[in-house]
Each structure stands twice: as structure tokens, then as C-alpha cells.
Amino acid sequence: MINTNPFAELSASIDPTIMQTYIIVMVILVAGGTLFDMLHKKSAQYFFTKMQKNKDQAKREVGGGEKVSLAIQTALVEGATSAEFCNPMRRIAHLLGMYGFVLYVAATAIMVFGYPTPATPTPEILPTLWWIGGLMVCVGGYWFWFFIRVDVSAEGHSPFRLVRADLFIVSLLLSTTFGLIWAYTQSTGNATWTNIFLGLYLLSTTVLFGSVPWSKFSHMFFKPAAALEKRISVANGTRANLPEPADRTNPAVRDSHSMELLKDAPSDMGLGIKREQPSHY
Secondary structure, three states, X not given: OOOOOHHHHHOOOOOHHHHHHHHHHHHHHHHHHHXXXXXXXXXXXXXXXXXXXXXXXXXXXXXXXXXXXXXXXXXXXXXXXXOXXXXXXHHHHHHHHHHHHHHHHHHHHHHHHHOOOOOOOOXXXXXXXXXXXXXXHHHHHHHHHHHHOHHHHOOOOOOOOOOHHHHHHHHHHHXXXXXXXXXXXXXXXXXXXXXXXXXXXXXXXXXXXXXXXHOOOOHHHXXXXXXXXXXXXXXXXXXXXXXXXXXXXXXXXXXXXXXXXXXXXXXXXXXXXXXXXXXXX
């Protein structure tokens, strides 16, 4: 089962050209949806305006070489390892979903375009990676959905409560789940259930890639850019118009506090929110 290309098997009933066209259309929807999102919400305008403002107010110039170094740091820290998450469980769940999605989508595209029919035997590693990627998305996604989400873990809402902001994660989980179930039912030879889950797979996948302007899908493009801009603002001294961290070891800074009882407070007093499990309900 995990060594069989489900899309090659599907070519017996659906022409590979149709499958390939579908993927191309999904890519166009993502690109177009992201562009529409940028124009409609004016996120790109805001981003570049903020960058220019930080540049104008910079206390020092950040050279090209330093920017390349900061970009590499951003790619490795915020991008590759999701180090911006303070909650280690949230970080692990995000990494499972992120790398699982990359594996799943890449394996899908390679199998559909490179090995579309049984006449071109698929290397066993590709379907295996497809299954592994899909399972990683499911493990990370359902773990996040039922146990880590702020709505559930901190606010006490039911995990089955849906809001518009959930469109991306819900469609992603449904697409992946239905895709794996479809591949399984296909291997069992049950044509009825195979067709049902194929339809659900296509429907949820179309929603996932076609709803970019209304979901959080495009955050995977915007987030690295915002993280890089933040690093540059720290490097050039503007710190996004935030004050320098107070040096509590300096008596002058400590004694300048307006509240007498806080003058001798520990420097990390405010970090208790990171140490304690939130429970607001």
C-alpha cells in the first residue's frame, strides 16, 4: 500500500493530463490568491512602508553582506526550526505539519508529473514519502487542533468550534486525511468508497488552495519576510520603534521606576506568563 503510487492507479479512470492540469490550476490559485491578498489587505504596501520608515530612522546602516547573514539566520531559525515558538509542543507540532506538508506536496507533484501511469514504474521511496508526509501533517495538525490551540487550551472553547480563521488548518487536515483514506481504500479494491473519498479529497484540496484570500495559507510567505525585517530593524537600531530593553542592573534605571515596590523586582518578572500554563476560563 505505502509503496504504490495512488495517482498512477487512478490513471485507469482519469487521464493523467487532467491530474496534471488540476495541479497547475491549484498553483495558479495559490499565486493569484496570495497576490490578491497582498493587494486587498495592502499588506505589501504596509510592509515596504515600514521597511522604508525603519531605514530612514536607522541609527546605523546595515550593509549587503550583513543583510545576507541576517537572511540566512532568519531562514535557519524562524524558517527551518520555527524557533519563534516559545511553547515547545507548539513548535514540534508546527514542524511536523510544515515538513510533512512539503514532503506530501512534493511527492504528489513528482508522482503525478514524473510517473503518471503504471507504464512508468514509480520508485518505491516516493509513495512512502507521500504517506510519511501526510501522516506528519495529520499528527502535527490534530495535535495542535485538539490540545495546543489557544482557543482550546487557554480559552476553554470546544475543539469543534469553527471560525473563519480555522479555514486553513481545517482544509489542510481534511485534504490530507481524505487523501490518505482514499489511497487506502484504493488499495483494498473497494470502488465505491474509493470514489467517495476521492471526491472528498478533491473538494477539500480545492478549498485549501482556492481559499488563500480568506485563509491563513499565505502566512507561509509573509512570515519569513516579517521575521527578516524584524532582525534588520534590531541591527540598524530602530527596533521597530520599540525602546531598548531596560538594564535592571543599572541603579539609575532601577531607581527611575515610578512604582517604589517594583524597583527591586527581578529583571525577568514579566516572563512568568511564559512559565505558567494559561488558564483564563
